[in-house]
Amino acid sequence: MMNRAPLLAVDMVQAGWSLAAGPVIGPVSFTVAAGEIVGLAGPNGAGKSTLLGAVSGAARVFSGRVALADGARLALQTQQLPDIDGVPICGAELLRLTGAPIAGLPPWLGHRLSLRMDELSGGQRQFLYLWACLAAPGEVVLLDEPTNNLDPAGVDFLATALRQRAAAGAAIVLVSHDAEFLAGICQRTVNVVKVGS
Numbered sequence: 402m403m404n405r406a407p408l409l410a411v412d413m414v415q416a417g418w419s420l421a422a423g424p425v426i427g428p429v430s431f432t433v434a435a436g437e438i439v440g441l442a443g444p445n446g447a448g449k450s451t452l453l454g455a456v457s458g459a460a461r462v463f464s465g466r467v468a469l470a471d472g473a474r475l476a477l478q479t480q481q482l483p484d485i486d487g488v489p490i491c492g493a494e495l496l497r498l499t500g501a502p503i504a505g506l507p508p509w510l511g512h513r514l515s516l517r518m519d520e521l522s523g524g525q526r527q528f529l530y531l532w533a534c535l536a537a538p539g540e541v542v543l544l545d546e547p548t549n550n551l552d553p554a555g556v557d558f559l560a561t562a563l564r565q566r567a568a569a570g571a572a573i574v575l576v577s578h579d580a581e582f583l584a585g586i587c588q589r590t591v592n593v594v595k596v597g598s
Contacts, residue, residue: 405434405435405436406434406470407432407433407434407470407572408433408434408435408469408470408473408540408541408572409432409433409456409467409468409469409470409473409541409572409574410432410466410467410468411429411430411431411432411452411455411456411465411466411467412430412465412466412467412468413427413428413429413430413464413465413466414426414427414428414429414430414452414455414462414464414465414466414467415427415428415429415462415463415464415465415596416448416451416452416454416455416460416461416462416463416465417451417460417461417463418451418454418460418461419461420461423463423596424463424464424596425448425451425595425596426447426448426451426452426593426594426595426596427448427452427463427464427465427594427596428464428465429452429465429591429593429594430465431591433541433572433573433574434572435540435570435571435572436567436568436570436571436572437567437572437573437588437589438563438564438567438573438575438586438587438588439572439573439574439575439587439588439589439590439591440574440575440576440577440583440586440587440589440590440591441453441574441575441576441590441591441593442580442583442590442591442592442593443592443593443594445578446595447593447594447595448593448594448595449545449576449593450479450480450545450546450576452593453477453479453543453545453574453576455467456475456543456574457475457477457543469541470540472540473540473541473572474538474539474540474541475539475541475542475543476534476535476537476538476539476541476542476543477534477543477545478530478531478533478534478535478543478544478545478547479545480545480546480549486519487519488517488518488519489517490517490518491514491515491516491517491518492510492513492514492515492516492518492521492529493514493515495518495529495530495533496514496529496532496533496536498533499533499534499537500537500538501532501533501534501535501536501537502536505532505536505562506532507528507554507555507558509554510525510528510529510532513525523550524550524551524552524555526550527547527549527550527551527555528551528555528558528559531544531547531559532562535562535563535566536562536566539571540570540571540572541571541572541573541574542566542571542572542573542574543573543574544573544574544575544576545576546576546577546578547559547575547577548577548579548582556582560582560585560586563575563586564586575587
């Protein structure tokens with residue numbers, strides 16, 4: 402494989418959510434180039450989501466450096482789904498807002514786009530949020546536990562979509578508690594450790 406310049410570089414990063422609590426993870430280092438899918442592994446509470454927060458700018462970087470290639474845009478999906486109960490937005494409107502195309506959605510979801518988001522099942526909602534992130538413009542895609550609430554067909558469709566997005570030139574960083582999913586989809590994994598571990 403030809404060496405490519407990374408779209409994302411994480412260099413000896415220690416990160417956390419508050420100044421008072423200090424860093425909770427690190428140091429962690431890795432790079433992701435266009436076309437790569439890199440998994441973040443570690444036990445619950447190791448700080449995988451915190452590291453995604455540091456990359457996206459939501460969490461505090463106490464030391465080290467996060468660098469995006471010039472002009473690279475981030476797309477982020479978190480575990481916390483927005484509370485949309487009572488909000489009159491349908492799936493098609495969500496995709497339009499994020500710039501994600503409707504083309505490519507699985508047939509079991511494509512025909513439900515005119516329904517309000519709060520009328521969809523948890524798995525359908527999860528997949529729409531995933532698609533809104535994965536298919537939206539962005540060269541670096543960050544996904545936090547994307548298989549949550551998905552049935553086996555949804556997980557298989559997600560795996561195919563991830564491979565296609567990477568083949569189109571995205572750099573993807575993926576957190577999952579599902580070691581089998583990570584092993585099947587990622588070129589490599591990075592172990593995230595708590596500070597002092």
